[in-house]
Amino acid sequence: MMIKRLTIQNIRSYESLDLSFENGVTVVSGVNGSGKSSLLEACFTCLFGSKTLDKDFVLSDLIRKGATRASIVLEFEQNGNDYSIEQTFRNDPEKGRASNTSAILKKNGEIIFDQASRTYEAVKSLLNMDEEAYRNCVYIRQGEIDVLINSKPRDRQRMIDDLLKLGKLEEYRERASSARIGVGRHQRDSERHIRDMTADIQELEDSKPAERLAELLSRSRGLEDSITSLNEKRDRALSLKDETSQKISRFRELADKKSSIQAQIKGFGEKRTQAYAQIESISKDIGSRKDTVEKTAKSTEEMRLKLDATDNDDIEAVISDLDRKERLMRDKLSDINKDKAVHEKELSGLSTSIEENKKQTVQLEKSGVQVREKISSVEAGIKKLQKMVEDSGTKRSAVLSTIESMGLTPEKLENIEEIFDLVSDQLKNLYGKEREIAVKIADLQERIKKSGELLSKGKCPTCSQDLHGSVIEETSRADLLKQKELTVDLSGLKKKQEDLESKLGRVKEARVHKTEIEYQTREIKSLNDQISNQKKLLEEYQFNIADHEKKKEEILSQKTYLESSLKELKSKVSQLEQDAGTSRKEHERSLENLKVARNVRNNLLEIEKAVSDINKMEERITGIREMISLFDSQAADKRAHLAEVDEQMGGLDITKLESLLNDYENAFRNINLQIGKLTAEREGLTKQAGMVESDLKRMSELKKTLEVLRNKAAYLNAVYEDAEGLEAMYMRVRAELRSNNIGILDALINEIFAFMYSNNAYSHIRLDHEYNLTVFEKNGTPLEPKLLSGGERAIFNLVLRCAIYRLLSLGISGEDSGLPPLIMDEPTVFLDRGHVQQLIKLIDMMRDIGVGQILVVSHDESLIDSADNVFMVEKDPISNSSSIYAK
Ligand SMILES: Nc1ncnc2c1ncn2[C@@H]1O[C@H](COP(=O)(O)OP(=O)(O)OP(=O)(O)O)[C@@H](O)[C@H]1O
Numbered sequence: 001m002m003i004k005r006l007t008i009q010n011i012r013s014y015e016s017l018d019l020s021f022e023n024g025v026t027v028v029s030g031v032n033g034s035g036k037s038s039l040l041e042a043c044f045t046c047l048f049g050s051k052t053l054d055k056d057f058v059l060s061d062l063i064r065k066g067a068t069r070a071s072i073v074l075e076f077e078q079n080g081n082d083y084s085i086e087q088t089f090r091n092d093p094e095k096g097r098a099s100n101t102s103a104i105l106k107k108n109g110e111i112i113f114d115q116a117s118r119t120y121e122a123v124k125s126l127l128n129m130d131e132e133a134y135r136n137c138v139y140i141r142q143g144e145i146d147v148l149i150n151s152k153p154r155d156r157q158r159m160i161d162d163l164l165k166l167g168k169l170e171e172y173r174e175r176a177s178s179a180r181i182g183v184g185r186h187q188r189d190s191e192r193h194i195r196d197m198t199a200d201i202q203e204l205e206d207s208k209p210a211e212r213l214a215e216l217l218s219r220s221r222g223l224e225d226s227i228t229s230l231n232e233k234r235d236r237a238l239s240l241k242d243e244t245s246q247k248i249s250r251f252r253e254l255a256d257k258k259s260s261i262q263a264q265i266k267g268f269g270e271k272r273t274q275a276y277a278q279i280e281s282i283s284k285d286i287g288s289r290k291d292t293v294e295k296t297a298k299s300t301e302e303m304r305l306k307l308d309a310t311d312n313d314d315i316e317a318v319i320s321d322l323d324r325k326e327r328l329m330r331d332k333l334s335d336i337n338k339d340k341a342v343h344e345k346e347l348s349g350l351s352t353s354i355e356e357n358k359k360q361t362v363q364l365e366k367s368g369v370q371v372r373e374k375i376s377s378v379e380a381g382i383k384k385l386q387k388m389v390e391d392s393g394t395k396r397s398a399v400l401s402t403i404e405s406m407g408l409t410p411e412k413l414e415n416i417e418e419i420f421d422l423v424s425d426q427l428k429n430l431y432g433k434e435r436e437i438a439v440k441i442a443d444l445q446e447r448i449k450k451s452g453e454l455l456s457k458g459k460c461p462t463c464s465q466d467l468h469g470s471v472i473e474e475t476s477r478a479d480l481l482k483q484k485e486l487t488v489d490l491s492g493l494k495k496k497q498e499d500l501e502s503k504l505g506r507v508k509e510a511r512v513h514k515t516e517i518e519y520q521t522r523e524i525k526s527l528n529d530q531i532s533n534q535k536k537l538l539e540e541y542q543f544n545i546a547d548h549e550k551k552k553e554e555i556l557s558q559k560t561y562l563e564s565s566l567k568e569l570k571s572k573v574s575q576l577e578q579d580a581g582t583s584r585k586e587h588e589r590s591l592e593n594l595k596v597a598r599n600v601r602n603n604l605l606e607i608e609k610a611v612s613d614i615n616k617m618e619e620r621i622t623g624i625r626e627m628i629s630l631f632d633s634q635a636a637d638k639r640a641h642l643a644e645v646d647e648q649m650g651g652l653d654i655t656k657l658e659s660l661l662n663d664y665e666n667a668f669r670n671i672n673l674q675i676g677k678l679t680a681e682r683e684g685l686t687k688q689a690g691m692v693e694s695d696l697k698r699m700s701e702l703k704k705t706l707e708v709l710r711n712k713a714a715y716l717n718a719v720y721e722d723a724e725g726l727e728a729m730y731m732r733v734r735a736e737l738r739s740n741n742i743g744i745l746d747a748l749i750n751e752i753f754a755f756m757y758s759n760n761a762y763s764h765i766r767l768d769h770e771y772n773l774t775v776f777e778k779n780g781t782p783l784e785p786k787l788l789s790g791g792e793r794a795i796f797n798l799v800l801r802c803a804i805y806r807l808l809s810l811g812i813s814g815e816d817s818g819l820p821p822l823i824m825d826e827p828t829v830f831l832d833r834g835h836v837q838q839l840i841k842l843i844d845m846m847r848d849i850g851v852g853q854i855l856v857v858s859h860d861e862s863l864i865d866s867a868d869n870v871f872m873v874e875k876d877p878i879s880n881s882s883s884i885y886a887k
């Protein structure tokens with residue numbers, strides 16, 4: 001296989017890339033994180049699709065952050081054909097969910113598969129390896145440098161076996177083994193079956209079924225014959241029984257008929273007797289009716305005489321004439337009664353009016369007396385009031401004369417309030433002045449006293465100056481004078497005060513008088529008003545009295561008129577009562593006549609009806625007589641019929657017939673019982689025979705099946721032996737192949753190790769048949785690989801990988817192995833300078849032995865130097881996209 005071109009869109013740090021590959025050694029170089037490993041991962045994913053993912057690395061991690069779509073296209077050549085794989089992906093950056101939308105495999109430009117799992121299977125068989133083998137053999141991933149070295153021998157064995165397709169052999173061996181086990185189970189089953197079946201057949205044969213069947217059949221035939229003869233007998237008994245039954249029922253029919261005819265004859269006799277009784281009763285009825293008619297006719301004649309209407313045959317005319325007369329009488333009577341009722345009503349009205357009139361008179365008398373009483377009481381009231389007016393006048397004159405004696409006039413009294421105020425003010429003024437003067441006098445007396453005391457000592461108490469002839473002496477004198485003057489003023493004032501006080505006393509007295517006068521004047525006026533009101537009332541009462549007198553006269557005249565009317569009406573009413581009596585008697589008489597006439601009419605109708613009834617009854621008697629003769633002739637017919645029936649019955653003896661029938665029935669029952677018993681017996685035999693027959697049938701079937709089973713057992717034995725042989729063969733072949741391969745692989749490992757390893761510590765490596773990998777020191781000490789240093793392990797791993805790659809290329813075929821290129825990601829990481837040189841040589845050697853393409857990712861300059869092609873990878877820090885150019 002040779003990779004020719006890789007085109008990617010939105011994978012990891014690549015936005016877009018289109019890269020062509022050449023044969024030989026290609027080194028991809030660049031700084032950390034520039035996108036080198038991504039390139040190899042893209043190839044890996046394109047080949048095996050999502051199978052390359054593990055649980056820590058999901059599809060959306062592969063797709064460039066933020067992109068919604070991505071794709072990888074890998075073009076390569078294999079066995080002279082051009083192939084391309086196109087993987088496309090869809091991504092939801094927000095949810096972090098991505099999916100593989102298509103996986104197309106083209107061969108020479110034609111699509112051969114376009115469905116992910118088919119494409120995967122096709123690539124697997126095209127490369128002769130799956131993703132795991134790819135990783136273990138051709139693709140040494142970064143950091144996975146010592147996986148093979150470190151793994152357990154068992155896993156190592158599985159990996160290497162798988163790579164060399166030895167796993168398939170094991171699978172085939174297991175299939176053969178499980179087939180053998182399955183067949184063994186079948187063998188055991190069928191043997192058990194054969195044993196069981198042989199025992200069953202033996203048991204059946206021991207019971208001798210054929211003999212048993214023959215015996216049962218002969219017994220059954222004997223029974224059959226007996227049943228047939230019994231059936232014949234039973235038929236005979238049945239026909240005799242039927243015949244006798246028919247005879248008996250014929251006899252019964254005739255007997256029934258006879259008794260029915262006899263009953264009919266008896267019936268006719270009874271009907272005849274009834275008919276005669278009827279005739280008799282009707283005749284009696286006719287007699288009594290005739291008597292009644294005679295009696296009624298007689299009484300009718302009497303009534304007619306009473307009515308005095310014998311000359312008039314038409315009773316209807318008489319009745320209508322009487323009817324008319326009665327109506328007239330009735331109307332007259334009712335007119336009189338109406339008239340009377342009207343007058344009586346009038347009469348009662350008059351009595352009420354007279355009563356009313358009397359009441360009014362009494363009422364008037366009573367109210368007259370009341371009014372007069374009121375008048376005299378009002379007159380007394382007026383007199384009393386006039387007396388009070390006089391008293392008040394006397395009191396007022398007395399007060400007026402008192403005022404005059406005080407020297408006052410009524411005019412002056414008008415201003416008495418002002419005078420009172422004036423005098424009071426003057427008096428107040430005088431009191432103020434009096435107090436003023438009294439204070440002044442007291443002050444003077446105090447000064448005079450002090451000056452007197454000083455002067456008596458003669459000296460000033462402070463300065464001790466002599467006081468005689470000083471100002472103090474002069475002032476004291478003036479003060480004494482002033483005191484005298486003021487004392488005179490004060491006594492004048494007191495005199496004036498007394499005068500004013502007596503004047504004020506008089507004014508106060510006048511004020512009292514004034515009030516009295518005013519009160520009496522008001523009293524007089526009010527009393528006079530009362531008097532005039534009472535007088536008005538008096539007038540009114542007097543007017544009422546006059547009115548009363550007039551009314552009294554009116555009522556009196558009305559009374560006279562009412563009494564004369566009453567007398568007149570009473571005589572009229574008694575006249576009407578007499579008329580009514582007469583009229584009523586006449587009416588009663590006419591009613592009586594009408595009643596008699598109606599009775600006459602009823603009697604006449606009754607007679608008519610009775611006569612017609614009598615006629616009808618006589619007709620009925622004639623009818624009944626005809627019926628009697630009909631009954632007689634029918635009875636004669638029935639008697640003739642009866643004689644016939646008696647003749648027919650003469651030949652049959654019922655007692656004998658019944659005893660015969662009983663005998664036949666018993667015989668029939670007995671035969672039937674016998675038949676039933678025999679039939680049941682025969683059915684039992686048939687059933688037994690059926691069972692024996694089925695035994696026989698089963699036996700022959702069992703024999704057939706046994707034959708088949710025996711054949712099958714023989715066949716299973718043969719198959720079992722084959723499977724056993726196959727299983728052993730696969731085991732042998734695998735063991736041979738494995739030991740072969742291990743021998744070759746061991747040799748290759750040691751060859752490459754000798755070529756690659758440049759230090760002196762270890763002599764060789766051994767891969768044994770259990771896939772244990774052991775390293776030997778120069779002195780022969782064995783070491784497990786896990787004890788080696790990191791660099792040593794890297795070297796051993798590279799050796800092992802290259803050895804496996806070579807073994808595979810040998811194993812698959814000579815020239816074009818079809819293996820993918822040898823791919824290494826950072827293989828120099830743990831190597832020292834010397835071993836980096838050895839690695840370069842190893843790569844050269846691989847190229848020389850025919851590995852067409854070797855892809856190495858490394859930052860090591862010395863690797864670049866020895867490469868056929870160099871790619872430089874860079875990542876733009878702004879756009880964060882990687883790009884590649886060839887160097
Ligand atoms: N899904 C992704 N989208 C965008 N960028 C990604 C994605 N996955 C990885 N990267 C970026 O791709 C860059 C390249 O990674 P890669 O492993 O290819 O680097 P490298 O060149 O092999 O580095 P080193 O020499 O350290 O092995 C990394 O810097 C990483 O940030």
Ligand SMILES: [Zn+2]
Pocket residue numbers: 033036037142826
């Ligand atoms: Zn890397």
